Amino acid sequence: MIEGKIVTIGEILVEIMATTAGNGFLEPQPLIGPFPSGAPAIFIDQVGKLGHPAGIVAAVGDDDFGTLNLERLKQDGVDVSAVAIHPGAATGSAFVRYRPDGGRAFVYNMRDSAVGRIAATPEAGTLLAAAGHLHVMGSGLPVPAIAGMVRSTLPALKARGGTVSFDPNIRREMMRDESGRAIFHSVLSVTDLFLPSGEELSLFSDEIDEAKAIAALLDAGVKEIVLKRGEAGASHFDRNGRTDMPGFVVAEVDPTGAGDCFGATFLVARRLGKSVLEALRYANAAGARTVTVQGPMEGSSSFADLDRFIAQTSVRT
Numbered sequence: 001m002i003e004g005k006i007v008t009i010g011e012i013l014v015e016i017m018a019t020t021a022g023n024g025f026l027e028p029q030p031l032i033g034p035f036p037s038g039a040p041a042i043f044i045d046q047v048g049k050l051g052h053p054a055g056i057v058a059a060v061g062d063d064d065f066g067t068l069n070l071e072r073l074k075q076d077g078v079d080v081s082a083v084a085i086h087p088g089a090a091t092g093s094a095f096v097r098y099r100p101d102g103g104r105a106f107v108y109n110m111r112d113s114a115v116g117r118i119a120a121t122p123e124a125g126t127l128l129a130a131a132g133h134l135h136v137m138g139s140g141l142p143v144p145a146i147a148g149m150v151r152s153t154l155p156a157l158k159a160r161g162g163t164v165s166f167d168p169n170i171r172r173e174m175m176r177d178e179s180g181r182a183i184f185h186s187v188l189s190v191t192d193l194f195l196p197s198g199e200e201l202s203l204f205s206d207e208i209d210e211a212k213a214i215a216a217l218l219d220a221g222v223k224e225i226v227l228k229r230g231e232a233g234a235s236h237f238d239r240n241g242r243t244d245m246p247g248f249v250v251a252e253v254d255p256t257g258a259g260d261c262f263g264a265t266f267l268v269a270r271r272l273g274k275s276v277l278e279a280l281r282y283a284n285a286a287g288a289r290t291v292t293v294q295g296p297m298e299g300s301s302s303f304a305d306l307d308r309f310i311a312q313t314s315v316r317t
């Protein structure tokens with residue numbers, strides 16, 4: 001195993017889900033939850049579940065939702081010493097309802113939650129200084145405190161031989177702002193593993209064609225690119241060529257967290273020295289297993305879980 005913790009920075013929240021299909025919350029709904037959530041939290045929980053040293057910089061309220069998340073992360077082996085607990089603040093939440101077409105409608109309670117109080121605390125500095133790898137979530141970069149910690153961490157991390165993964169996880173409008181584009185491209189310039197989905201490739205390249213966009217990113221210095229293709233699987237690209245891996249056949253219950261569990265699993269597998277083929281197979285299995293369970297972290301997996309899943313589940317043809 002490569003030394004040093006995998007560390008990420010970003011939001012922790014809970015999800016509460018409607019049990020009926022429909023669009024929105026304009027009438028009373030039966031609900032289930034709360035479930036621990038937040039893309040960075042899901043990602044780092046999966047890292048910990050796989051047995052790799054892991055930590056997160058975040059903030060929660062001094063409430064049941066915060067406690068629920070912290071206990072889950074600690075249970076799965078994540079260092080939460082840099083998660084600030086703010087008395088009087090609420091932990092972020094999201095109410096989710098699935099539309100008949102499979103899309104989702106959200107009501108977020110984030111603006112005034114503890115998420116907005118993420119800061120470069122001494123505990124955050126200690127955790128980031130010990131990181132061997134930083135995983136950057138694009139959804140957090142518009143937050144000045146998160147962008148500032150990423151900027152200040154990257155030079156020292158790279159100087160000591162650390163590595164960086166980047167899941168863009170952004171909306172197209174975020175790239176219209178000049179300062180937003182600058183921080184995204186500054187992270188991309190030092191990225192070792194890039195984890196885009198679908199159209200996110202074109203956000204970081206002038207090329208629309210997939211092959212040309214991949215080539216442009218590799219020419220810009222990205223070492224590995226894993227393109228997430230949902231139920232179809234994934235493709236890996238580096239200077240040695242391309243590797244494709246089909247997805248697994250499963251019945252989807254809840255897609256939230258699948259991409260985060262996929263990325264965490266690929267990263268850990270590669271840091272453990274597994275081949276690209278092995279890492280892709282494990283990552284596809286982690287993403288597929290996640291969608292079979294309701295709740296973003298409820299389908300997180302150990303390697304033993306994934307070995308059983310792979311042995312028992314058909315691959316798409």
